[in-house]
Amino acid sequence: MTKISTPRAETLAEPPSVALDRDLLTRRERGVWRSALLLLGVLAIGLAIISWDSVRAMPHHLEALPVGLVVLVALFVIYAWRKTNEIAELRGLVRGIEHHAATDHNNNDQLDQLFSLISRSQQGYRDLIDTFEDLLFSFTLDGKILTVNRSFADLLNLSFADVVGRSLDEFFEFPDSAFRKKVQELLPRFLELRRWTGVVRAKVKQRGSTYYFDCFLHAIVRDGVVQGVSGIARDVTRERENETRFTELFQTLREGVYLASADDRITEANPALAQMLGFSDKEGLINIELASFYQNAANRAEERAKLDELGFLRTREVTLKHRQDGREVVALHTTAVIHDPSGKFVRYQGTFVDVTEQREIERSLHREQEFARRLMDSFPDLVVALDTEARYTFASPQILDALGYRPEDLIGQKLGERTDPHDRVAMLEMFDDLISGRRSNGQIEYRTLHKNGTWRSFRASARPLHDETGRTTGIIASARDITDQQRLQQQLIQSERLAAMGQMIAGVAHELNNPLTAILGVTELMRDQTVDETSRRHLDLAHRQARRAAHIVQDLLVFSRPAMPRNTLLHLSDLLQRTLQLHEYSLRSNQIHVDLIARPDLPTVLGDSNQLTQVFLNLIVNAEQAIREIREQGTLRIRLGVVGDHVLITFQDDGVGIRRETLPRIFDPFFTTKRPGRGTGLGLSICMAIIREHNGDISAQPLPDGGSVFTVSLPVCTQPVVLAEPDSSSLHGPEAPAPAVAPLTGKRILVVDDEEGIRELVADSLGARGVSVDCAVSSEQGLELAARHCYDAILCDLHLESESGLAVSGFEFHDRLCENPASRSVAPPLFIFMTGDLVDSAVNEEASRQGSRFLQKPFRITELIALLSELLSPATVLQPKNSSS
Numbered sequence: 001m002t003k004i005s006t007p008r009a010e011t012l013a014e015p016p017s018v019a020l021d022r023d024l025l026t027r028r029e030r031g032v033w034r035s036a037l038l039l040l041g042v043l044a045i046g047l048a049i050i051s052w053d054s055v056r057a058m059p060h061h062l063e064a065l066p067v068g069l070v071v072l073v074a075l076f077v078i079y080a081w082r083k084t085n086e087i088a089e090l091r092g093l094v095r096g097i098e099h100h101a102a103t104d105h106n107n108n109d110q111l112d113q114l115f116s117l118i119s120r121s122q123q124g125y126r127d128l129i130d131t132f133e134d135l136l137f138s139f140t141l142d143g144k145i146l147t148v149n150r151s152f153a154d155l156l157n158l159s160f161a162d163v164v165g166r167s168l169d170e171f172f173e174f175p176d177s178a179f180r181k182k183v184q185e186l187l188p189r190f191l192e193l194r195r196w197t198g199v200v201r202a203k204v205k206q207r208g209s210t211y212y213f214d215c216f217l218h219a220i221v222r223d224g225v226v227q228g229v230s231g232i233a234r235d236v237t238r239e240r241e242n243e244t245r246f247t248e249l250f251q252t253l254r255e256g257v258y259l260a261s262a263d264d265r266i267t268e269a270n271p272a273l274a275q276m277l278g279f280s281d282k283e284g285l286i287n288i289e290l291a292s293f294y295q296n297a298a299n300r301a302e303e304r305a306k307l308d309e310l311g312f313l314r315t316r317e318v319t320l321k322h323r324q325d326g327r328e329v330v331a332l333h334t335t336a337v338i339h340d341p342s343g344k345f346v347r348y349q350g351t352f353v354d355v356t357e358q359r360e361i362e363r364s365l366h367r368e369q370e371f372a373r374r375l376m377d378s379f380p381d382l383v384v385a386l387d388t389e390a391r392y393t394f395a396s397p398q399i400l401d402a403l404g405y406r407p408e409d410l411i412g413q414k415l416g417e418r419t420d421p422h423d424r425v426a427m428l429e430m431f432d433d434l435i436s437g438r439r440s441n442g443q444i445e446y447r448t449l450h451k452n453g454t455w456r457s458f459r460a461s462a463r464p465l466h467d468e469t470g471r472t473t474g475i476i477a478s479a480r481d482i483t484d485q486q487r488l489q490q491q492l493i494q495s496e497r498l499a500a501m502g503q504m505i506a507g508v509a510h511e512l513n514n515p516l517t518a519i520l521g522v523t524e525l526m527r528d529q530t531v532d533e534t535s536r537r538h539l540d541l542a543h544r545q546a547r548r549a550a551h552i553v554q555d556l557l558v559f560s561r562p563a564m565p566r567n568t569l570l571h572l573s574d575l576l577q578r579t580l581q582l583h584e585y586s587l588r589s590n591q592i593h594v595d596l597i598a599r600p601d602l603p604t605v606l607g608d609s610n611q612l613t614q615v616f617l618n619l620i621v622n623a624e625q626a627i628r629e630i631r632e633q634g635t636l637r638i639r640l641g642v643v644g645d646h647v648l649i650t651f652q653d654d655g656v657g658i659r660r661e662t663l664p665r666i667f668d669p670f671f672t673t674k675r676p677g678r679g680t681g682l683g684l685s686i687c688m689a690i691i692r693e694h695n696g697d698i699s700a701q702p703l704p705d706g707g708s709v710f711t712v713s714l715p716v717c718t719q720p721v722v723l724a725e726p727d728s729s730s731l732h733g734p735e736a737p738a739p740a741v742a743p744l745t746g747k748r749i750l751v752v753d754d755e756e757g758i759r760e761l762v763a764d765s766l767g768a769r770g771v772s773v774d775c776a777v778s779s780e781q782g783l784e785l786a787a788r789h790c791y792d793a794i795l796c797d798l799h800l801e802s803e804s805g806l807a808v809s810g811f812e813f814h815d816r817l818c819e820n821p822a823s824r825s826v827a828p829p830l831f832i833f834m835t836g837d838l839v840d841s842a843v844n845e846e847a848s849r850q851g852s853r854f855l856q857k858p859f860r861i862t863e864l865i866a867l868l869s870e871l872l873s874p875a876t877v878l879q880p881k882n883s884s885s
Contacts, residue, residue, distance in 0.1 A: 075079040138230035142169045173203040194219035212240040256352035268872035278323035295319040382479045390415040400539040404451030509553045513836030513857035518757030519546045579616045591633035598640035606717040626655025654708040744768030752782035791829045798835035
């Protein structure tokens with residue numbers, strides 16, 4: 001049989017060169033176990049070092065990660081056990097080969113089985129290391145690559161064959177020269193310790209990118225000598241970049257960030273917190289208790305208690321203190337407690353946001369807003385703001401007083417909704433001009449409707465509002481209620497008109513008094529002298545109409561030139577009784593019942609009896625006329641009572657009443673609701689003037705069931721009571737019978753008046769009664785007559801004219817007459833001043849003290865004769881009250 005020789009058989013046939021002897025297998029077995037244990041240790045240690053900090057810092061609980069690591073180690077142990085069985089099987093085969101080598105060198109089947117087993121074992125190790133995502137490698141001390149895994153080859157985009165056996169410098173570039181220097185310094189220590197861990201920065205030439213690798217290197221030792229290096233490397237480029245970005249963010253944050261230990265001491269801080277608290281760098285904060293930076297350390301203790309309870313506090317405002325100047329730093333503190341996966345305390349961490357400037361701005365803004373609010377509240381005008389759509393966006397509180405609406409009621413409403421339609425067009429036109437920029441300001445007067453339904457007048461000025469870019473965003477306007485102002489202006493115009501009318505009326509009335517005096521006197525003389533009844537009746541009618549004209553003139557004088565009242569203490573109940581007596585006949589003939597009820601203990605008032613009599617008589621006559629307009633008979637109720645410190649007198653009738661639309665004008669001069677010819681319109685206005693002169697008030701109100709009520713209010717006076725008798729010569733009363741007079745025969749009287757009718761009337765009237773009467777038309781003529789004759793009385797007009805036409809006062813004539821030397825030897829005559837004007841009471845009293853009297857034009861002859869008889873009677877001694885003689 002031919003022997004077939006093969007290289008493998010030849011090798012096995014030669015004992016000295018057998019490749020797989022017992023020692024070789026034993027060494028391989030040790031090498032496998034050593035590599036397995038080394039690889040297992042490298043994996044466990046590398047994974048722990050690389051991942052431990054990352055796992056602890058993760059926000060989620062990863063308790064299953066250690067379990068996964070245990071499972072991975074268990075799988076690796078199973079794998080190693082299987083490989084041990086293969087090695088045991090391989091050892092058995094080797095022993096069998098050795099046993100049969102001397103007897104049978106042709107056992108090729110066993111050799112094939114051995115090489116197949118070894119190949120499977122190597123492929124298993126290769127598959128194992130290729131499953132790792134991390135880079136596994138080994139290289140010699142001079143940098144020649146011995147083995148790599150698939151991840152390493154994929155990083156370089158090369159196959160195993162293109163990588164193994166080549167130098168590291170062909171694939172990696174280490175740009176950091178400091179790293180190379182550091183490697184040279186650490187190499188002796190590595191050879192001593194035979195391991196090294198750290199991060200390596202290297203540029204992969206095939207990719208052109210720089211990577212960071214977290215490496216764990218271990219020395220390959222044979223026979224006690226380091227032959228090479230094996231290791232594992234994890235790509236941490238992304239983590240490194242994230243860490244860099246985080247570090248940069250941490251360092252550049254404006255918010256102060258800190259980490260603190262369980263005893264509340266700072267372990268880490270960023271520069272912003274150091275700057276916030278007055279430190280030059282963050283190192284000054286390390287290991288300092290956080291509570292020491294609080295303005296009140298107790299606040300931090302309270303905060304920690306809540307933090308330990310809740311685990312998290314958000315935007316809590318605290319007050320810190322600056323280390324350098326001790327000023328307060330107001331900050332918003334957000335903090336949390338960090339625990340590990342097992343729930344154990346790790347640290348405090350938090351942020352401080354400095355809001356000191358913001359709070360100061362807020363306080364300043366609040367002060368400005370409060371100032372603006374107070375200013376707006378105290379500003380009398382109404383202020384509003386509108387947007388570009390003419391809708392109200394703001395209204396000051398004055399809107400409530402001005403229009404009766406609250407500010408919130410106006411917000412969102414359109415401009416002009418309550419404005420008078422006649423004014424709305426002009427208002428909207430001005431608004432459009434301001435919004436469009438055609439006008440920079442505008443003013444307008446308009447009427448708008450109050451909530452109570454009345455119209456109010458306003459004067460407004462407006463300007464556009466602009467934002468920071470200059471764009472018009474709306475309108476701001478201020479408006480002032482001028483309703484009362486317009487009413488006052490109208491009243492002022494009316495007052496000026498009335499003042500001018502009063503001056504004219506006063507002049508006319510003064511001029512009318514002279515002819516009226518003549519008419520009254522002549523008609524009275526002719527009536528008394530005629531015997532024909534028809535003529536007497538006609539003269540009596542003329543005399544009554546003249547007296548009526550005299551009444552009107554007197555009212556005009558009172559209205560235009562009200563005399564100063566001669567005040568005395570009055571019982572108003574007695575005064576009203578006497579006033580009713582004056583008008584008793586008219587009331588009785590018109591079937592008007594008077595119901596007068598007065599409080600028994602009614603207090604007195606201070607007033608002029610004649611003027612108050614005029615007021616009461618006017619109100620009684622008005623009530624009488626109002627009743628007669630709608631019924632044949634009626635009732636006038638008069639009540640006197642006390643309310644507070646005023647006496648109230650009410651006149652209530654059941655007549656036609658007062659329409660409400662005419663009520664505001666009822667006291668206006670020349671306003672009357674009576675038919676033409678029934679009234680002058682001066683009665684109530686004169687009453688108002690008299691009552692106000694007495695510091696009282698008068699008002700009128702219509703009654704729901706018809707009729708009206710007038711109320712007079714006069715202040716109470718507590719002075720002793722002095723009753724004043726009513727003036728019997730009043731032209732408003734009925735004509736009194738001629739009083740009994742003393743004879744005037746033989747008396748001599750001088751009449752000085754520029755009115756011919758007055759001179760003739762007095763001369764004829766007194767001449768018929770045996771009086772010698774001389775007349776003078778001027779002051780010079782009167783002085784000349786007084787110098788030649790001795791007169792018992794002189795009737796002198798208060799307003800005279802000289803021969804040259806100059807006005808001369810009756811008082812001047814009196815003084816010049818008394819200064820005449822010829823008149824000093826005899827007693828001065830009695831002076832009676834005749835005047836058509838109202839005489840002030842003070843002037844009247846002064847004249848009385850000097851022995852003079854006043855006679856008001858127009859006067860009746862009987863009044864003149866009665867006055868002369870009173871003054872010239874033998875029982876009357878007229879001397880000046882201040883004379884010493």
